Amino acid sequence: xxxxDKEALMTLPKKKFKFWNLxxxxxxxxxxxxxxxxxxxxxxALFANFSQFTxxxxxxxxxxxxxxxxxxxxxxxxxxxxxxxxxxxxILAFIYSLLIARNxxxxxxxxxxxxxxxxxxxxxxxxxxxxxxxxxxxIGPVAGILALAICTFxxxxxxxxxxxxxxxxxxxxxxxxxxxxKLQIIVFAVLPQVITYFISYCLYAFEINVxxxxxxxxxxxxxxxxxLQQTLQVFDYAKTGTIILVIIVVVVLIDYVxxxxxxxxxx
Amino acid sequence: MDTNMKKLxxxxxxxxxxxLHWGLAIITIALIAxxxxxxxxGGIKAxxxxxxxxxxxxxxxxxxxxxxxxxxxxxxxxLWQTVCIAFLGTFISAIISLPFAFWAAHTKHKKWYVxxxxxxxxxxxxxxxxxxxxxxxIKAVGPGxxxxxxxxxxxxxxxxxxxxxxxxxxxxxxxxxxxxxxxGSKTNxxxxxxxxxxxxxxxxxxxxxxxxxxxxxxxxxxxxxxxxxxxLIIALQYRxxxxxxxxxxxxxxxxxxxxxxxxxxxxxxx
Numbered sequence: 001x002x003x004x005d006k007e008a009l010m011t012l013p014k015k016k017f018k019f020w021n022l023x024x025x026x027x028x029x030x031x032x033x034x035x036x037x038x039x040x041x042x043x044x045a046l047f048a049n050f051s052q053f054t055x056x057x058x059x060x061x062x063x064x065x066x067x068x069x070x071x072x073x074x075x076x077x078x079x080x081x082x083x084x085x086x087x088x089x090x091i092l093a094f095i096y097s098l099l100i101a102r103n104x105x106x107x108x109x110x111x112x113x114x115x116x117x118x119x120x121x122x123x124x125x126x127x128x129x130x131x132x133x134x135x136x137x138x139i140g141p142v143a144g145i146l147a148l149a150i151c152t153f154x155x156x157x158x159x160x161x162x163x164x165x166x167x168x169x170x171x172x173x174x175x176x177x178x179x180x181x182k183l184q185i186i187v188f189a190v191l192p193q194v195i196t197y198f199i200s201y202c203l204y205a206f207e208i209n210v211x212x213x214x215x216x217x218x219x220x221x222x223x224x225x226x227x228l229q230q231t232l233q234v235f236d237y238a239k240t241g242t243i244i245l246v247i248i249v250v251v252v253l254i255d256y257v258x259x260x261x262x263x264x265x266x267x
Numbered sequence: 268m269d270t271n272m273k274k275l276x277x278x279x280x281x282x283x284x285x286x287l288h289w290g291l292a293i294i295t296i297a298l299i300a301x302x303x304x305x306x307x308x309g310g311i312k313a314x315x316x317x318x319x320x321x322x323x324x325x326x327x328x329x330x331x332x333x334x335x336x337x338x339x340x341x342x343x344x345x346l347w348q349t350v351c352i353a354f355l356g357t358f359i360s361a362i363i364s365l366p367f368a369f370w371a372a373h374t375k376h377k378k379w380y381v382x383x384x385x386x387x388x389x390x391x392x393x394x395x396x397x398x399x400x401x402x403x404x405i406k407a408v409g410p411g412x413x414x415x416x417x418x419x420x421x422x423x424x425x426x427x428x429x430x431x432x433x434x435x436x437x438x439x440x441x442x443x444x445x446x447x448x449x450x451g452s453k454t455n456x457x458x459x460x461x462x463x464x465x466x467x468x469x470x471x472x473x474x475x476x477x478x479x480x481x482x483x484x485x486x487x488x489x490x491x492x493x494x495x496x497x498x499l500i501i502a503l504q505y506r507x508x509x510x511x512x513x514x515x516x517x518x519x520x521x522x523x524x525x526x527x528x529x530x531x532x533x534x535x536x537x
Contacts, residue, residue, distance in 0.1 A: 032358060035351035039412035039493065046408055046417060053407040080302035087299055123522035124515070125482040127398075127489060128499065132511070135503045136319045138312040145306075215396045219489060219500075225396075232402055244399060251394040 060241030067242045071227055075246060078223035081141050081216070082209040085148025090202040092149070093156035098186060100157070101164040103172065122154035126212040130221040141222025148213060152205040156198075163197040164190060200265050203258045210254045214247045318508075325512025333513055340498070342517045349494040350521065352412050352487070353480035356419025361473045363424045368431030374438070385432070393425030397483060401492040412493025419480050419487070427476045434468035435461075467536045474529040481525050485518050 035041075046053075098104055100114045129150055133143035171189035180188070217225025224243060231239040312318075335343045371385030401418035408414050442460035451459065488496020495518060502510040 031354055035355040038348055038351040039355055039416050041355060041413040041416045042408070045413070046404075049407040053403055056403050056406060077305075080306060083298055083302040084306070087302075119523065120519055123482075123519045123526075125486050125518075127486040128496070128515075128518070131489065131500055131503055132322065132515075135506075135511075136312075136322070137315045141306060211394070215398050218398055228396070228399065232399070240399065244395065247396065248391055248394040252390050255390070 056237050059237035060244065062238055063242040063245050064236075064238040065242065067239045068246070071224060071243060071246060074217070074224045074227060075250065077141055078213045078217070078225075079210070079250070081144045081148060081223050082206060082213040085145045085213070086152050086202060086206045086209050088145065089149035089152025090156050090198075090205065093153045093160060094198065096153070097157050097161040097164060098190075101161045103165055103167070103169065104182075104186065104190065118154070118157050121150060122158060124150075126151045127215065127219060130216045131219050134220045139220040144213060144216040144221035144223055147216065147221060148209045151212065152202075152209060155205045155208065156201045159201045159204075160194070160198055163194050163201075167193040196265050200262045203262050203265075207255050207258050211251055214251065321508040322511055322515075325508035325510070326516055327512070328509060329513035329516055330507070330509040331513070333510055334517075342495075342498075342513060345495045345498055346517050346521050348412055349484045349488075350481065350525070352415045352419060352494050353477060353484040355416045356484065357423060357427075357473060357477045357480045359416070359420030360423035360427050360476070361469070363420065364428040364431050367424060367428035368435055371428060371432040372435035374436050382432075386429075389425050389429050389432075391425075392422070393429070395422065395425075397422045397487070398490050401487050401490050405490070405492060410491040410493075415484060415487040415492035415494055418492060419483055422483070423476055423480060426479070427472060430472040430476070431469060434465060434472065437468075438464055471533045471536050474533050478522075478526055478529055481522055485521075 096114070096118070100111045100118065102108070102111055105111055126147055129147035130144060133146045137143050137146065167190060171193070172185055175185045175189045213223050213225075215225045215228070217223040217227070218229045220226070224247065228240065228243050231237075231243065333342050335341050367385065367389060371382055371389055373379070373382035397418060400422055401414055404414040404417040408417065438461065442464060443456050446456045446460045484493075485495045485499075488494040488498070489500050491497065495514060499511065499514045499518075502508075502514060
Protein backbone atom coordinates (compact mmCIF):
# COMPACT_ATOMS: atom_id res chain seq x y z
CA UNK A 1 0.00 0.00 0.00
CA UNK A 2 1.42 3.35 -0.93
CA UNK A 3 1.83 6.13 1.54
CA UNK A 4 -0.95 8.31 0.14
CA ASP A 5 -3.40 5.44 0.36
CA LYS A 6 -2.57 5.00 4.01
CA GLU A 7 -3.11 8.69 4.61
CA ALA A 8 -6.45 8.51 2.86
CA LEU A 9 -7.44 5.72 5.19
CA MET A 10 -6.32 7.62 8.26
CA THR A 11 -8.37 10.74 7.53
CA LEU A 12 -12.13 10.92 7.46
CA PRO A 13 -13.81 11.34 4.08
CA LYS A 14 -14.64 14.96 3.31
CA LYS A 15 -18.18 15.99 3.99
CA LYS A 16 -20.20 17.27 1.06
CA PHE A 17 -20.79 20.96 1.40
CA LYS A 18 -24.48 21.73 1.36
CA PHE A 19 -25.34 25.20 0.12
CA TRP A 20 -28.80 25.22 1.70
CA ASN A 21 -27.44 24.43 5.12
CA LEU A 22 -25.33 27.58 4.96
CA UNK A 23 -28.39 29.64 4.01
CA UNK A 24 -30.36 28.18 6.91
CA UNK A 25 -27.58 28.96 9.37
CA UNK A 26 -27.36 32.55 8.10
CA UNK A 27 -31.14 33.00 8.33
CA UNK A 28 -31.09 31.52 11.82
CA UNK A 29 -28.29 33.77 13.11
CA UNK A 30 -29.91 36.83 11.54
CA UNK A 31 -33.14 35.81 13.27
CA UNK A 32 -31.36 35.65 16.59
CA UNK A 33 -29.89 39.13 16.22
CA UNK A 34 -33.13 40.66 14.98
CA UNK A 35 -35.24 39.11 17.71
CA UNK A 36 -32.77 40.09 20.42
CA UNK A 37 -32.96 43.64 19.11
CA UNK A 38 -36.77 43.73 18.82
CA UNK A 39 -37.40 42.29 22.26
CA UNK A 40 -34.60 44.26 23.96
CA UNK A 41 -33.48 41.10 25.70
CA UNK A 42 -30.45 41.72 27.84
CA UNK A 43 -29.16 38.74 29.75
CA UNK A 44 -26.90 41.10 31.69
CA ALA A 45 -29.95 42.78 33.19
CA LEU A 46 -31.27 39.38 34.21
CA PHE A 47 -28.08 38.43 35.99
CA ALA A 48 -27.81 41.87 37.59
CA ASN A 49 -31.32 41.52 39.03
CA PHE A 50 -31.19 37.79 39.51
CA SER A 51 -31.30 38.21 43.29
CA GLN A 52 -34.81 39.64 42.95
CA PHE A 53 -35.88 36.64 40.93
CA THR A 54 -34.44 34.16 43.41
CA UNK A 55 -35.87 36.20 46.25
CA UNK A 56 -39.41 35.65 44.96
CA UNK A 57 -38.59 32.04 44.36
CA UNK A 58 -37.32 31.55 47.91
CA UNK A 59 -40.45 33.16 49.33
CA UNK A 60 -42.52 30.78 47.24
CA UNK A 61 -40.56 27.86 48.62
CA UNK A 62 -41.96 28.62 52.07
CA UNK A 63 -45.63 28.08 51.36
CA UNK A 64 -48.29 29.31 53.73
CA UNK A 65 -49.96 26.04 54.73
CA UNK A 66 -52.85 27.75 56.48
CA UNK A 67 -53.91 29.03 53.07
CA UNK A 68 -54.70 25.49 51.89
CA UNK A 69 -58.19 25.62 53.44
CA UNK A 70 -59.49 28.76 51.72
CA UNK A 71 -58.28 27.76 48.23
CA UNK A 72 -59.92 24.32 48.26
CA UNK A 73 -63.38 25.44 46.98
CA UNK A 74 -61.82 27.23 44.02
CA UNK A 75 -59.56 24.25 43.34
CA UNK A 76 -62.65 22.05 43.08
CA UNK A 77 -64.26 24.65 40.83
CA UNK A 78 -61.18 24.50 38.61
CA UNK A 79 -61.51 20.73 38.23
CA UNK A 80 -65.24 21.04 37.60
CA UNK A 81 -64.55 23.60 34.89
CA UNK A 82 -62.04 21.30 33.25
CA UNK A 83 -64.49 18.36 33.31
CA UNK A 84 -67.42 20.37 31.93
CA UNK A 85 -65.26 22.03 29.28
CA UNK A 86 -63.96 18.64 28.17
CA UNK A 87 -67.44 17.09 28.06
CA UNK A 88 -69.06 19.92 26.09
CA UNK A 89 -66.10 20.26 23.74
CA UNK A 90 -65.78 16.56 23.03
CA ILE A 91 -69.50 16.10 22.33
CA LEU A 92 -69.29 18.88 19.74
CA ALA A 93 -66.04 17.42 18.41
CA PHE A 94 -67.61 13.97 18.04
CA ILE A 95 -70.36 15.22 15.73
CA TYR A 96 -68.07 17.60 13.86
CA SER A 97 -65.42 14.92 13.19
CA LEU A 98 -68.01 12.67 11.56
CA LEU A 99 -68.98 15.59 9.32
CA ILE A 100 -65.45 16.31 8.10
CA ALA A 101 -64.21 12.74 7.64
CA ARG A 102 -63.94 12.17 3.89
CA ASN A 103 -64.84 8.48 4.10
CA UNK A 104 -68.23 9.31 5.64
CA UNK A 105 -69.22 12.59 4.02
CA UNK A 106 -68.34 12.31 0.35
CA UNK A 107 -69.06 15.94 -0.54
CA UNK A 108 -65.62 17.59 -0.80
CA UNK A 109 -66.98 21.15 -0.67
CA UNK A 110 -68.72 20.55 2.68
CA UNK A 111 -65.72 18.86 4.32
CA UNK A 112 -63.34 21.47 2.89
CA UNK A 113 -65.24 24.46 4.30
CA UNK A 114 -65.80 22.78 7.66
CA UNK A 115 -62.08 21.94 7.86
CA UNK A 116 -61.07 25.56 7.27
CA UNK A 117 -63.38 26.61 10.11
CA UNK A 118 -61.83 23.97 12.38
CA UNK A 119 -58.29 25.10 11.55
CA UNK A 120 -59.16 28.72 12.31
CA UNK A 121 -60.73 27.77 15.66
CA UNK A 122 -57.64 25.76 16.57
CA UNK A 123 -55.30 28.74 16.21
CA UNK A 124 -56.69 30.92 19.02
CA UNK A 125 -54.84 30.24 22.31
CA UNK A 126 -56.86 29.24 25.38
CA UNK A 127 -56.23 32.31 27.51
CA UNK A 128 -57.17 34.67 24.68
CA UNK A 129 -60.41 32.73 24.27
CA UNK A 130 -60.88 33.11 28.02
CA UNK A 131 -60.35 36.87 27.83
CA UNK A 132 -62.84 37.18 24.97
CA UNK A 133 -65.46 35.07 26.74
CA UNK A 134 -65.02 37.11 29.91
CA UNK A 135 -65.86 40.16 27.81
CA UNK A 136 -68.88 38.38 26.32
CA UNK A 137 -70.53 36.50 29.20
CA UNK A 138 -68.97 38.33 32.13
CA ILE A 139 -66.60 37.29 34.90
CA GLY A 140 -67.14 33.76 36.19
CA PRO A 141 -66.57 30.08 35.52
CA VAL A 142 -68.97 30.03 32.56
CA ALA A 143 -66.46 32.02 30.51
CA GLY A 144 -63.77 29.52 31.44
CA ILE A 145 -65.94 26.53 30.56
CA LEU A 146 -66.74 27.99 27.14
CA ALA A 147 -63.07 28.73 26.45
CA LEU A 148 -62.03 25.22 27.50
CA ALA A 149 -64.85 23.68 25.44
CA ILE A 150 -63.57 25.41 22.31
CA CYS A 151 -59.98 24.35 23.04
CA THR A 152 -61.08 20.75 23.57
CA PHE A 153 -63.06 20.94 20.36
CA UNK A 154 -59.97 22.01 18.42
CA UNK A 155 -57.74 19.30 19.88
CA UNK A 156 -60.19 16.39 19.67
CA UNK A 157 -61.59 17.15 16.21
CA UNK A 158 -58.16 17.24 14.63
CA UNK A 159 -57.05 13.92 16.16
CA UNK A 160 -60.39 12.15 15.87
CA UNK A 161 -61.18 12.88 12.23
CA UNK A 162 -57.72 11.61 11.28
CA UNK A 163 -58.45 8.42 13.23
CA UNK A 164 -61.78 8.03 11.41
CA UNK A 165 -60.14 8.46 8.03
CA UNK A 166 -57.62 5.70 8.68
CA UNK A 167 -60.16 2.99 9.60
CA UNK A 168 -60.57 -0.23 7.66
CA UNK A 169 -63.12 0.46 4.87
CA UNK A 170 -64.23 -3.21 4.78
CA UNK A 171 -67.03 -2.99 7.37
CA UNK A 172 -68.39 0.18 5.72
CA UNK A 173 -68.55 -1.58 2.35
CA UNK A 174 -70.16 -4.63 3.91
CA UNK A 175 -72.88 -2.55 5.53
CA UNK A 176 -73.43 -0.53 2.36
CA UNK A 177 -73.79 -3.81 0.47
CA UNK A 178 -76.60 -5.01 2.75
CA UNK A 179 -78.38 -1.68 2.36
CA UNK A 180 -77.64 0.08 5.62
CA UNK A 181 -78.28 3.82 5.91
CA LYS A 182 -75.69 6.42 6.97
CA LEU A 183 -76.59 6.24 10.66
CA GLN A 184 -76.36 2.45 10.72
CA ILE A 185 -73.01 2.58 8.95
CA ILE A 186 -71.67 5.02 11.53
CA VAL A 187 -72.99 3.06 14.51
CA PHE A 188 -72.05 -0.45 13.36
CA ALA A 189 -69.01 0.04 11.10
CA VAL A 190 -67.24 3.26 12.10
CA LEU A 191 -67.73 3.66 15.84
CA PRO A 192 -66.59 0.21 16.96
CA GLN A 193 -63.27 0.89 15.25
CA VAL A 194 -62.63 4.37 16.63
CA ILE A 195 -64.41 4.69 19.97
CA THR A 196 -61.34 3.80 22.04
CA TYR A 197 -59.36 6.45 20.16
CA PHE A 198 -62.07 8.98 20.90
CA ILE A 199 -62.01 8.28 24.65
CA SER A 200 -58.22 8.44 24.64
CA TYR A 201 -58.23 11.83 22.87
CA CYS A 202 -60.82 13.16 25.31
CA LEU A 203 -58.60 12.15 28.23
CA TYR A 204 -55.66 13.83 26.53
CA ALA A 205 -57.69 17.01 26.07
CA PHE A 206 -58.72 16.77 29.73
CA GLU A 207 -55.06 16.79 30.77
CA ILE A 208 -54.48 19.95 28.76
CA ASN A 209 -57.67 21.51 30.13
CA VAL A 210 -56.65 20.93 33.74
CA UNK A 211 -53.42 22.78 33.04
CA UNK A 212 -55.20 25.60 31.23
CA UNK A 213 -58.00 25.95 33.78
CA UNK A 214 -55.57 26.69 36.60
CA UNK A 215 -54.55 30.00 35.03
CA UNK A 216 -57.87 30.98 33.43
CA UNK A 217 -58.93 32.59 36.69
CA UNK A 218 -56.12 35.10 36.32
CA UNK A 219 -58.17 36.94 33.70
CA UNK A 220 -61.44 36.38 35.55
CA UNK A 221 -62.64 33.21 33.86
CA UNK A 222 -63.16 31.24 37.07
CA UNK A 223 -61.09 28.81 39.07
CA UNK A 224 -58.01 28.96 41.26
CA UNK A 225 -56.23 31.47 39.02
CA UNK A 226 -58.27 34.19 40.73
CA UNK A 227 -56.29 33.70 43.97
CA LEU A 228 -53.12 33.53 41.93
CA GLN A 229 -53.81 37.02 40.68
CA GLN A 230 -54.91 38.36 44.09
CA THR A 231 -51.84 37.10 45.93
CA LEU A 232 -49.45 38.24 43.23
CA GLN A 233 -50.97 41.69 43.25
CA VAL A 234 -50.24 42.18 46.97
CA PHE A 235 -46.81 40.47 46.65
CA ASP A 236 -47.84 37.74 49.08
CA TYR A 237 -45.49 35.17 47.55
CA ALA A 238 -45.84 32.63 50.37
CA LYS A 239 -49.51 32.26 49.46
CA THR A 240 -48.69 32.20 45.75
CA GLY A 241 -46.27 29.39 46.54
CA THR A 242 -49.08 27.39 48.19
CA ILE A 243 -51.31 27.84 45.15
CA ILE A 244 -48.58 26.84 42.72
CA LEU A 245 -47.72 23.80 44.81
CA VAL A 246 -51.36 22.71 44.83
CA ILE A 247 -51.60 23.30 41.07
CA ILE A 248 -48.47 21.23 40.41
CA VAL A 249 -49.69 18.36 42.60
CA VAL A 250 -53.13 18.29 40.96
CA VAL A 251 -51.77 18.58 37.43
CA VAL A 252 -49.12 15.88 37.89
CA LEU A 253 -51.64 13.58 39.61
CA ILE A 254 -54.30 13.97 36.91
CA ASP A 255 -51.67 13.64 34.18
CA TYR A 256 -50.49 10.38 35.72
CA VAL A 257 -53.95 8.86 36.13
CA UNK A 258 -55.05 9.96 32.69
CA UNK A 259 -51.94 8.77 30.85
CA UNK A 260 -52.09 5.41 32.65
CA UNK A 261 -55.73 4.94 31.68
CA UNK A 262 -54.93 5.93 28.11
CA UNK A 263 -52.24 3.26 28.02
CA UNK A 264 -54.69 0.68 29.40
CA UNK A 265 -57.28 1.75 26.83
CA UNK A 266 -54.96 1.40 23.86
CA UNK A 267 -53.82 -2.09 24.83
CA MET B 268 -86.36 -23.33 4.02
CA ASP B 269 -85.42 -23.33 7.64
CA THR B 270 -86.09 -19.87 9.04
CA ASN B 271 -83.74 -20.54 11.94
CA MET B 272 -80.85 -20.10 9.53
CA LYS B 273 -81.40 -16.36 9.53
CA LYS B 274 -80.89 -16.00 13.28
CA LEU B 275 -77.46 -14.83 14.40
CA UNK B 276 -75.84 -16.72 17.25
CA UNK B 277 -75.97 -14.81 20.57
CA UNK B 278 -73.06 -12.57 21.32
CA UNK B 279 -70.47 -14.00 23.66
CA UNK B 280 -70.63 -12.18 27.00
CA UNK B 281 -67.54 -11.35 28.98
CA UNK B 282 -69.10 -10.62 32.37
CA UNK B 283 -65.94 -9.22 33.95
CA UNK B 284 -65.37 -6.78 31.13
CA UNK B 285 -69.00 -5.74 31.08
CA UNK B 286 -68.99 -4.95 34.81
CA LEU B 287 -65.76 -2.98 34.40
CA HIS B 288 -67.20 -0.94 31.52
CA TRP B 289 -70.43 -0.20 33.39
CA GLY B 290 -68.45 0.76 36.47
CA LEU B 291 -66.29 3.20 34.51
CA ALA B 292 -69.35 4.65 32.78
CA ILE B 293 -71.11 5.22 36.12
CA ILE B 294 -68.00 6.87 37.60
CA THR B 295 -67.70 9.16 34.57
CA ILE B 296 -71.36 10.16 34.69
CA ALA B 297 -71.11 10.74 38.43
CA LEU B 298 -68.09 13.00 37.89
CA ILE B 299 -69.91 14.99 35.22
CA ALA B 300 -73.00 15.32 37.43
CA UNK B 301 -70.79 16.44 40.32
CA UNK B 302 -69.20 19.14 38.15
CA UNK B 303 -72.62 20.54 37.35
CA UNK B 304 -73.43 20.99 41.04
CA UNK B 305 -72.63 24.33 42.55
CA UNK B 306 -71.81 25.88 39.19
CA UNK B 307 -73.33 29.30 38.76
CA UNK B 308 -74.72 29.25 35.25
CA GLY B 309 -77.00 32.22 35.89
CA GLY B 310 -74.18 34.75 35.85
CA ILE B 311 -74.25 35.35 32.12
CA LYS B 312 -74.60 38.98 31.22
CA ALA B 313 -77.81 39.91 29.44
CA UNK B 314 -75.79 41.66 26.74
CA UNK B 315 -73.80 38.49 25.93
CA UNK B 316 -75.38 37.92 22.53
CA UNK B 317 -75.00 41.56 21.60
CA UNK B 318 -71.27 41.64 22.47
CA UNK B 319 -70.58 38.36 20.72
CA UNK B 320 -72.30 39.79 17.67
CA UNK B 321 -70.22 42.97 17.94
CA UNK B 322 -66.94 41.01 18.08
CA UNK B 323 -68.03 38.79 15.21
CA UNK B 324 -69.04 41.89 13.29
CA UNK B 325 -65.66 43.40 14.16
CA UNK B 326 -63.86 40.48 12.54
CA UNK B 327 -65.64 41.20 9.27
CA UNK B 328 -65.38 45.01 9.60
CA UNK B 329 -61.89 45.31 11.06
CA UNK B 330 -60.24 48.55 12.07
CA UNK B 331 -57.95 48.76 9.02
CA UNK B 332 -56.20 51.92 10.18
CA UNK B 333 -54.68 49.94 13.04
CA UNK B 334 -52.74 47.53 10.81
CA UNK B 335 -49.74 49.73 10.22
CA UNK B 336 -49.14 53.34 11.19
CA UNK B 337 -45.43 53.31 11.92
CA UNK B 338 -45.80 54.16 15.61
CA UNK B 339 -44.59 50.76 16.82
CA UNK B 340 -47.93 50.26 18.58
CA UNK B 341 -49.70 48.97 15.48
CA UNK B 342 -50.75 45.44 14.66
CA UNK B 343 -47.86 44.47 12.37
CA UNK B 344 -45.13 45.58 14.76
CA UNK B 345 -46.86 43.92 17.72
CA LEU B 346 -47.20 40.66 15.78
CA TRP B 347 -43.56 40.90 14.74
CA GLN B 348 -42.60 41.39 18.37
CA THR B 349 -44.64 38.30 19.27
CA VAL B 350 -42.82 36.22 16.66
CA CYS B 351 -39.46 37.48 17.94
CA ILE B 352 -40.37 36.62 21.55
CA ALA B 353 -41.30 33.10 20.49
CA PHE B 354 -38.15 32.70 18.37
CA LEU B 355 -35.71 33.81 21.03
CA GLY B 356 -37.60 32.01 23.79
CA THR B 357 -37.56 28.75 21.86
CA PHE B 358 -33.85 29.14 21.12
CA ILE B 359 -33.00 29.67 24.79
CA SER B 360 -35.14 26.74 25.86
CA ALA B 361 -33.59 24.46 23.23
CA ILE B 362 -30.14 25.15 24.67
CA ILE B 363 -31.25 24.65 28.28
CA SER B 364 -33.19 21.51 27.30
CA LEU B 365 -30.22 19.53 26.01
CA PRO B 366 -28.54 18.74 29.36
CA PHE B 367 -31.96 18.15 30.94
CA ALA B 368 -32.81 15.73 28.14
CA PHE B 369 -29.69 13.65 28.71
CA TRP B 370 -30.47 13.66 32.41
CA ALA B 371 -34.03 12.40 31.91
CA ALA B 372 -33.30 9.82 29.18
CA HIS B 373 -33.23 6.40 30.79
CA THR B 374 -30.92 4.80 28.22
CA LYS B 375 -27.99 6.96 29.27
CA HIS B 376 -27.85 5.82 32.87
CA LYS B 377 -27.57 2.47 34.47
CA LYS B 378 -29.31 3.67 37.61
CA TRP B 379 -33.07 4.03 37.33
CA TYR B 380 -33.48 6.81 39.89
CA VAL B 381 -31.36 9.28 37.89
CA UNK B 382 -33.70 9.41 34.91
CA UNK B 383 -36.76 9.15 37.17
CA UNK B 384 -35.77 12.28 39.13
CA UNK B 385 -35.04 14.05 35.84
CA UNK B 386 -38.53 13.22 34.58
CA UNK B 387 -40.11 14.47 37.81
CA UNK B 388 -38.18 17.75 37.63
CA UNK B 389 -39.36 18.23 34.03
CA UNK B 390 -42.97 17.50 35.03
CA UNK B 391 -42.72 20.17 37.73
CA UNK B 392 -41.28 22.72 35.29
CA UNK B 393 -44.09 21.91 32.85
CA UNK B 394 -46.74 22.43 35.50
CA UNK B 395 -45.37 25.74 36.78
CA UNK B 396 -47.78 28.32 35.34
CA UNK B 397 -46.19 30.33 32.55
CA UNK B 398 -47.94 33.51 33.61
CA UNK B 399 -46.49 33.37 37.12
CA UNK B 400 -43.05 32.81 35.64
CA UNK B 401 -43.56 35.85 33.40
CA UNK B 402 -44.53 37.96 36.42
CA UNK B 403 -41.40 36.81 38.28
CA UNK B 404 -39.23 37.81 35.34
CA ILE B 405 -41.04 41.14 35.10
CA LYS B 406 -39.83 41.77 38.66
CA ALA B 407 -36.27 41.01 37.54
CA VAL B 408 -35.98 42.71 34.13
CA GLY B 409 -38.96 45.06 34.14
CA PRO B 410 -42.14 44.86 32.06
CA GLY B 411 -41.66 44.31 28.35
CA UNK B 412 -40.93 41.61 25.88
CA UNK B 413 -37.62 40.58 27.54
CA UNK B 414 -39.63 39.14 30.44
CA UNK B 415 -41.73 37.25 27.92
CA UNK B 416 -38.65 35.81 26.22
CA UNK B 417 -37.21 34.57 29.51
CA UNK B 418 -40.51 33.16 30.74
CA UNK B 419 -40.99 31.26 27.48
CA UNK B 420 -37.36 30.15 27.50
CA UNK B 421 -37.63 28.59 30.94
CA UNK B 422 -41.17 27.25 30.68
CA UNK B 423 -40.62 25.50 27.34
CA UNK B 424 -37.79 23.45 28.86
CA UNK B 425 -40.35 21.23 30.58
CA UNK B 426 -41.91 20.05 27.35
CA UNK B 427 -38.96 20.36 24.99
CA UNK B 428 -36.57 18.39 27.21
CA UNK B 429 -39.21 15.69 27.53
CA UNK B 430 -39.49 15.42 23.74
CA UNK B 431 -35.68 15.49 23.40
CA UNK B 432 -35.23 12.76 26.01
CA UNK B 433 -37.75 10.60 24.17
CA UNK B 434 -35.73 11.13 20.99
CA UNK B 435 -32.56 10.09 22.82
CA UNK B 436 -34.28 7.00 24.19
CA UNK B 437 -35.36 6.02 20.68
CA UNK B 438 -31.82 6.27 19.32
CA UNK B 439 -30.34 3.15 17.76
CA UNK B 440 -27.38 1.71 19.68
CA UNK B 441 -25.65 0.46 16.51
CA UNK B 442 -23.74 3.61 15.47
CA UNK B 443 -22.48 4.10 19.05
CA UNK B 444 -21.16 0.54 19.12
CA UNK B 445 -19.56 1.00 15.70
CA UNK B 446 -17.65 4.06 16.88
CA UNK B 447 -16.59 2.23 20.05
CA UNK B 448 -15.49 -0.78 17.98
CA UNK B 449 -13.06 1.30 15.89
CA UNK B 450 -11.65 2.80 19.07
CA GLY B 451 -13.59 6.04 19.43
CA SER B 452 -13.61 7.88 22.75
CA LYS B 453 -16.69 9.18 24.60
CA THR B 454 -16.44 12.54 22.80
CA ASN B 455 -16.07 10.77 19.46
CA UNK B 456 -19.25 8.81 20.17
CA UNK B 457 -21.16 12.00 20.92
CA UNK B 458 -19.71 13.89 17.95
CA UNK B 459 -19.98 11.22 15.25
CA UNK B 460 -22.88 9.03 16.25
CA UNK B 461 -25.20 10.51 18.88
CA UNK B 462 -25.48 14.12 17.68
CA UNK B 463 -25.80 13.47 13.91
CA UNK B 464 -28.49 10.85 14.56
CA UNK B 465 -30.26 13.09 17.03
CA UNK B 466 -30.18 16.30 14.98
CA UNK B 467 -33.31 15.80 12.81
CA UNK B 468 -35.41 14.92 15.86
CA UNK B 469 -34.05 17.89 17.81
CA UNK B 470 -34.78 20.36 15.01
CA UNK B 471 -38.21 18.91 14.37
CA UNK B 472 -39.17 19.03 18.06
CA UNK B 473 -37.83 22.56 18.40
CA UNK B 474 -39.89 23.70 15.41
CA UNK B 475 -42.95 22.06 16.92
CA UNK B 476 -42.29 23.86 20.18
CA UNK B 477 -41.93 27.10 18.21
CA UNK B 478 -45.51 26.63 16.98
CA UNK B 479 -46.66 26.27 20.57
CA UNK B 480 -44.51 29.21 21.70
CA UNK B 481 -46.15 31.51 19.16
CA UNK B 482 -49.48 30.84 20.86
CA UNK B 483 -47.97 31.31 24.32
CA UNK B 484 -46.24 34.52 23.27
CA UNK B 485 -49.57 35.99 22.21
CA UNK B 486 -50.91 35.25 25.70
CA UNK B 487 -48.00 36.67 27.71
CA UNK B 488 -49.00 40.23 26.84
CA UNK B 489 -52.03 39.79 29.12
CA UNK B 490 -49.71 40.21 32.10
CA UNK B 491 -47.49 42.85 30.49
CA UNK B 492 -44.72 40.66 29.13
CA UNK B 493 -44.83 42.04 25.60
CA UNK B 494 -46.47 40.92 22.40
CA UNK B 495 -49.93 41.13 20.92
CA UNK B 496 -51.80 40.11 24.10
CA UNK B 497 -51.52 43.56 25.64
CA UNK B 498 -53.30 45.57 22.91
CA LEU B 499 -55.95 42.85 22.79
CA ILE B 500 -56.77 43.09 26.48
CA ILE B 501 -56.80 46.90 26.25
CA ALA B 502 -59.17 46.77 23.26
CA LEU B 503 -61.42 44.32 25.16
CA GLN B 504 -61.48 46.60 28.20
CA TYR B 505 -62.31 49.69 26.16
CA ARG B 506 -64.90 47.75 24.14
CA UNK B 507 -63.30 48.60 20.78
CA UNK B 508 -64.78 45.57 19.08
CA UNK B 509 -63.45 46.48 15.63
CA UNK B 510 -59.96 46.50 17.03
CA UNK B 511 -60.52 43.19 18.82
CA UNK B 512 -61.63 41.83 15.46
CA UNK B 513 -58.51 42.91 13.58
CA UNK B 514 -56.19 41.69 16.35
CA UNK B 515 -57.87 38.28 16.39
CA UNK B 516 -57.62 38.14 12.61
CA UNK B 517 -53.90 39.04 12.85
CA UNK B 518 -53.22 36.33 15.42
CA UNK B 519 -55.08 33.71 13.39
CA UNK B 520 -53.17 34.57 10.21
CA UNK B 521 -49.83 34.68 12.04
CA UNK B 522 -50.37 31.27 13.67
CA UNK B 523 -51.56 29.66 10.43
CA UNK B 524 -48.58 31.02 8.44
CA UNK B 525 -46.04 29.91 11.08
CA UNK B 526 -47.67 26.48 11.40
CA UNK B 527 -47.54 26.11 7.64
CA UNK B 528 -43.86 27.11 7.36
CA UNK B 529 -42.68 24.93 10.22
CA UNK B 530 -44.80 22.04 8.97
CA UNK B 531 -43.09 22.32 5.58
CA UNK B 532 -39.60 22.34 7.09
CA UNK B 533 -40.45 19.40 9.33
CA UNK B 534 -41.77 17.41 6.38
CA UNK B 535 -38.50 18.04 4.54
CA UNK B 536 -36.48 16.88 7.54
CA UNK B 537 -38.17 13.54 7.93
